[in-house]
Amino acid sequence: MSDNNTLQKYLARRCLRFLPLALLALIIAASAAFNYWNIHAHALGMARHYAEGIIRLIIDSRSWNAEHGGLYGPVSEKNRPNPYLQVPNRDLTTSEGLRLTMINPAYMTRQIGEITRRQTGLITHLTSSEPLNPLNAPDPWEEQVLERFAAGDQQALLELRREGEEEVFRYMAPLWVEESCLTCHAKENYQVGELRGGISVTFPAAPHFELYLPQKKMMLWGHLLGFLAMGGLLTVLLNHLRRQWLAMETMLAEQENTIARRTRNLERSNKELRDFAYIASHDLQEPLRTIVSFGDRLMLKHADQLDEKARDYLERMQSAAIRMRHLIEDLLNYSRVTSKEQKNERVDLNLVLKEVREDLGRSLKERGGRLEIGELATINNADRSQLHRLFLNLIGNALKFQAEGVQPLVRVGMGASDDHRLAIVIEDNGIGFDEKYLDRIFRPFQRLHGRGQYQGTGMGLAICKKIVENHHGELQARSRPGSGTTFTVILPLSS
Secondary structure, three states, rough: OOOHHHHHHHOOOOOOHHHHHHHHHHHHHHHHHHHHHHHHHHHHHHHHHHHHHHHHHHHHHHHHHHHHEEEEEOOOOOOOOOOOOOOOOEEEEEOOOOEEEEEEEHHHHHHHHHHHHHHHEEEEEOOOOOOOOOOOOHHHHHHHHHHHHHOOOOOOOEEEEEOEEEEEEEEEEEOOOOHHHHHHHHHOOOOOOOOEEEEEEEEHHHHHHHHHHHHHHHHHHHHOOOHHHHHHHHHHHHHHHHHHHHHHHHHHHHHHHHHHHHHHHHHHHHHHHHHHHHHHHHHHHHHHHHHHHHHHHHHHHHHOOOHHHHHHHHHHHHHHHHHHHHHHHHHHHHHHHOOOOOOOEEEHHHHHHHHHHHHHHHHHHHHHOOEEEEEOOEEEEHHHHHHHHHHHHHHHHHHHHOOOOOOOOEEEOOOOOOOEEEEEEEEEEOOOOOOOOHHHOOOOOOOOOOOOOOOOOOOOHHHHHHHHHHHOOOOEEEOOOOOOEEEEEEEEOOO
């Protein structure tokens, strides 16, 4: 019920109907942010690959230079002798008089860095914590990275930094001493595999991010169009659901009005039925009592004045009037069971059967019958008077429908029960009946025997069945001609 109320409040309030759109917008925004940062991370990865490629090219060039013992180039304004390179044959003069100077890997790295800086804006820097050349001294960032390398974290580092008014990528890789390095640096006591310093690369970040700008725009447009499409569909569905809900509310209101109208009609019908029962119990029975009363007076005071045929007519008239009175009484009982509101209470069936035994005491004595009652249960929310009528009718029938000369025996006890239902079994040794008539015996006014054999109106079992149905139970019967009948009353422990 709470779920239905929540849905009704949601559909009724316009502001709440935008909640799914807000949730959808949140999901789309989260997806866009995730994809944006994924593209950003991909751009960082490509920048790392770019920097690694440049560093790899520089290191390979240095290795080639070192393996060839250095290179010689003409001395010029841009290629002066390296004062920090103290090796034999650093400077040579050709037979033609051309002066040459050695270009070692470090000197070559600086010269390549100057060329790339002029042409592409990319800055390469060879650095060390203990540089021979002051130009190789590290800046603050490079010094921090060198400290990390020295502490054991030898993974190359890429960072996106803001320097001045632009963002740049800075990448630095460690530089290790190789065998070929000892040609120039043997006197510095370098050891192969020793960390000597590092090579850093600095380049603008904007060109790399601009490469991914179309992809970012396409992703954002895709999410926006997805939100508009899904939001439109969701809005259509919600509006359709609201129209359906309003139609259902209208239909339910109409049904409730119909139910209320029919309930009023039913209450009026029940009242009319109760009024009829009152009329039947008073107005209809009064003439019958008058007929029976005057018939009795005629028989007592004027019987000698009537011939045999007249007395026979009078006896038939009285008998018919008595049957009519019994029929009206049974109709009244059936009407009361059908229309009277139940007075539910906790009922001890042992006490009910004790009262039934007392009510049937005269009949038991006249017929020489025996009624055996076992230990019974207690039922919650049951109508005591109706249960009394139920067992009075069933046991009364068991005593009535007996073969000539047979002592009636009726047993009442508990049958197979569980935690929710209980069964009360009423067994007799009466005449029984053919089970092909099971669909008839519980109908009003149905009799399996003529009035000459057994008296009755055919309403007893109909009343019993109605009482059991009022308590949401079942009334079952098993029988065979000449072998008695077993009625099983199945009732819920809490009706």
